[in-house]
Amino acid sequence: METLKIIIPTDFSVQAEFAYLMVQRLEEKTAIDIHFLHVLNVPDTVTLDSAGNIQTCGEIDVNYVTKQKDIAERKLANLKVLYGDHINTHLVLGKTTDAILKFTESNHFDLIVMGTKGASGLKEKLSGSETQIIARKSKTPLLSLMCDRSDLQIRNILLVHNFSQPAKENLVLMQKLIKAFDPKMHLLQITSGSVDAEKAKVEAQMIQFAELNGISNFQCHLINDKDVENGVVHFNQMINMDIVCIGTHGKGGLFHQSATEKLINHLFKPIISFHLNN
Structure with a gap:
């Protein structure tokens, strides 16, 4: 093991x-x-x-x-x-x-x-x-x-990402969690545009991303919201996730609002953040 x-x-x-x-x-x-x-x-x-x-x-x-x-x-x-x-x-x-x-x-x-x-x-x-x-x-x-999650059952993991350019990312930890817990991965992209117009294209990109990163048990989701933070919150209200995974480019602070950092501060869910390769 x-x-x-x-x-x-x-x-x-x-x-x-x-x-x-x-x-x-x-x-x-x-x-x-x-x-x-x-x-x-x-x-x-x-x-x-x-x-x-x-x-x-x-x-x-x-x-x-x-x-x-x-x-x-x-x-x-x-x-x-x-x-x-x-x-x-x-x-x-x-x-x-x-x-x-x-x-x-x-x-x-x-x-x-x-x-x-x-x-x-x-x-x-x-x-x-x-x-x-x-x-x-x-x-x-x-x-x-933010709180005691000792009762957590890891069955559904949400991966929030922009799948427009599918690539192999640094998902070594996620692969280990998949191997250990065999959860369903939920691939989520938040858009400000029309879901109906973008859905087929985005789902094709998600499937390509999953293949590149060795993810087999997954479901695709595309929702409309004003920003990533609100999209993740609203998605969890519709479908309750056990863990949220989201990549970061390592930017943040006074002049750059990072969705990852805002979720860490505000979302009462375990959050795995990782640095994106690009």
């Missing part, structure tokens, strides 16, 4: 617990190597030496950082008590999102799983949630969720 190497960034909140419960659901069907990562959020001038001692340039109290490190290490040790010795725990120093991205890439994880509180209003426009930023920058697929 193929093993999924999963990292769960944790701040020891209930959202991190939701992430672990979701991973447990995945673990029922496939072997998983679970790693918890806690980032001690400190400036770049604070480092660990080879012996694990805190080093600073003098602007931050070493004793304060050492105490925070000790507290975090005790909490990480407690995770092993709660969840078992099979989990791995890690502590790194740095800026939270940058440290998560660096650790994930350097250790070649298959999936990041994060619970999120979401974001709205000015916070969303200026910075967004940490989960949103990870989705924007990470080359590793991200599974995000």
Whole structure:
């Protein structure tokens, strides 16, 4: 059985617990190597030496950082008590999102799983949630969720995409989920034009996409809506999906509204985001 190497960034909140419960659901069907990562959020001038001692340039109290490190290490040790010795725990120093991205890439994880509180209003426009930023920058697929989904049955997975130029995408994780859970894939494209006029063409493109990406058990959907976010929400009201998958070009922030990031912040569904090849 193929093993999924999963990292769960944790701040020891209930959202991190939701992430672990979701991973447990995945673990029922496939072997998983679970790693918890806690980032001690400190400036770049604070480092660990080879012996694990805190080093600073003098602007931050070493004793304060050492105490925070000790507290975090005790909490990480407690995770092993709660969840078992099979989990791995890690502590790194740095800026939270940058440290998560660096650790994930350097250790070649298959999936990041994060619970999120979401974001709205000015916070969303200026910075967004940490989960949103990870989705924007990470080359590793991200599974995000806002609530406890330990009761989730993975039978229907929604793939939201623009199928106008069918190509082989980076769907390695999705292939592993298909192999483990044997769900029906629902291919969805949202259009602002006429569904009747575009349907035959789009379905032909979806079929070609499915062939290129090794998807056999699937259903095609084309709906009209004002944008991707509303289309996904309205589609789920009509046909309830278990997981939503959506690609991102890695753009976002104040001057670019990413549909993927908006869904992460607003949709109460587990969402897998992945970087598109083009």
